[in-house]
Amino acid sequence: MERDLAIRLDGVGRRYALRGPWVLRGVDLGIGAGTLVRIEGANGTGKSTLLRLLAGIDAPSEGRREGRPRTAFVPERFPASLPFSAVGYLTHLGRVHGLARGAAERSAEQWLERFGAGGYARTPLAELSKGSSQKVAVAQALLADPELLVLDEAWTGLDAAARAELDRAVAERRAAGGAVVFVDHDPRRLLGATDETYAVVGAALNRRTESGTWGEGEGGGSAAPPAGPTVVIEAQGPLGAELPPSVASAVTGIGEPTPEGVTRLSVPESRSDVVLKELLMARPPWHVVTVGGAGPTVSSASASASASDSASASASASVSSSLSVDGGEPR
Numbered sequence: 001m002e003r004d005l006a007i008r009l010d011g012v013g014r015r016y017a018l019r020g021p022w023v024l025r026g027v028d029l030g031i032g033a034g035t036l037v038r039i040e041g042a043n044g045t046g047k048s049t050l051l052r053l054l055a056g057i058d059a060p061s062e063g064r065r066e067g068r069p070r071t072a073f074v075p076e077r078f079p080a081s082l083p084f085s086a087v088g089y090l091t092h093l094g095r096v097h098g099l100a101r102g103a104a105e106r107s108a109e110q111w112l113e114r115f116g117a118g119g120y121a122r123t124p125l126a127e128l129s130k131g132s133s134q135k136v137a138v139a140q141a142l143l144a145d146p147e148l149l150v151l152d153e154a155w156t157g158l159d160a161a162a163r164a165e166l167d168r169a170v171a172e173r174r175a176a177g178g179a180v181v182f183v184d185h186d187p188r189r190l191l192g193a194t195d196e197t198y199a200v201v202g203a204a205l206n207r208r209t210e211s212g213t214w215g216e217g218e219g220g221g222s223a224a225p226p227a228g229p230t231v232v233i234e235a236q237g238p239l240g241a242e243l244p245p246s247v248a249s250a251v252t253g254i255g256e257p258t259p260e261g262v263t264r265l266s267v268p269e270s271r272s273d274v275v276l277k278e279l280l281m282a283r284p285p286w287h288v289v290t291v292g293g294a295g296p297t298v299s300s301a302s303a304s305a306s307a308s309d310s311a312s313a314s315a316s317a318s319v320s321s322s323l324s325v326d327g328g329e330p331r
């Protein structure tokens with residue numbers, strides 16, 4: 001293992017059933033000590049699966065996880081109904097992490113205070129609000145100074161002060177030489193502080209290069225975009241809006257926006273439905289202007305920019321049913 005790597009995934013694949021579809025395959029990923037790494041990807045692509053593998057609470061179906069950093073994990077869903085008070089639970093975990101009782105209790109109380117949940121220290125977990133419960137979820141990960149901190153949507157449900165506190169805690173971890181890996185739906189989360197960004201696409205991991213395009217993962221080709229036909233989507237975003245990260249990670253080409261704000265996207269056909277859905281469900285939604293083959297646009301469709309979720313989904317379905325592919329007939 002290279003020096004200064006907190007952890008490394010080597011040729012890692014994960015599927016949830018024998019002969020089931022691979023959620024991840026051929027993933028090679030090294031996380032350096034003291035680095036902050038963002039993982040992106042459309043819904044259901046395998047971000048949480050990757051985080052669980054990194055955190056060591058799930059095992060790869062193939063490949064290896066190398067390195068044994070002291071790891072803490074904030075899961076997407078925290079089991080809030082455990083039979084403990086907030087401080088009792090955190091003290092118990094502190095002891096599991098090797099702290100003496102007194103030190104564990106002090107650390108538990110300090111972290112609850114930092115996240116503005118000191119007043120709920122003696123409240124049973126099952127009685128906490130969703131936001132307070134999330135504060136406990138975050139505190140449990142921070143109390144033993146992890147060398148690898150894995151955060152799955154950890155900011156979701158926190159109030160603004162607690163979100164800022166978590167940003168600070170992440171900076172402190174890094175300053176102490178810890179690595180932090182996170183998934184978050186907000187593309188601005190820790191923007192500027194992030195060292196590396198990867199996207200899960202089609203079971204592989206793509207790394208964002210410095211120019212903002214998506215390169216191959218470390219596996220030397222394992223993260224190449226799927227071969228096959230390409231669909232061109234022209235989409236118009238809300239004024240000044242950036243392309244949703246989940247879309248940016250799924251496309252193979254992004255044109256310069258026109259003065260009217262229409263951006264031309266090249267998308268592998270196998271990802272086009274996901275990209276259309278992500279555009280239409282973005283907040284605020286994007287307007288899909290045309291959908292066609294890589295040559296001249298051969299079909300067009302539009303969707304209301306103020307569509308509700310269900311309307312967006314049905315608009316997506318009607319758009320995708322009019323897709324055409326390279327050199328082919330409209331479907």
Ligand SMILES: Nc1ncnc2c1ncn2[C@@H]1O[C@H](COP(=O)(O)OP(=O)(O)OP(=O)(O)O)[C@@H](O)[C@H]1O
Nearest residue numbers: 016023041042043044045046047048049050076200
């Ligand atoms: N324990 C499990 N058993 C079976 N299938 C699973 C399990 N966990 C995840 N999956 C499947 O693996 C795929 C990837 O799921 P995962 O939760 O990792 O994606 P995600 O990108 O984190 O999704 P989201 O953005 O919705 O949180 C999905 O098809 C999901 O249904």
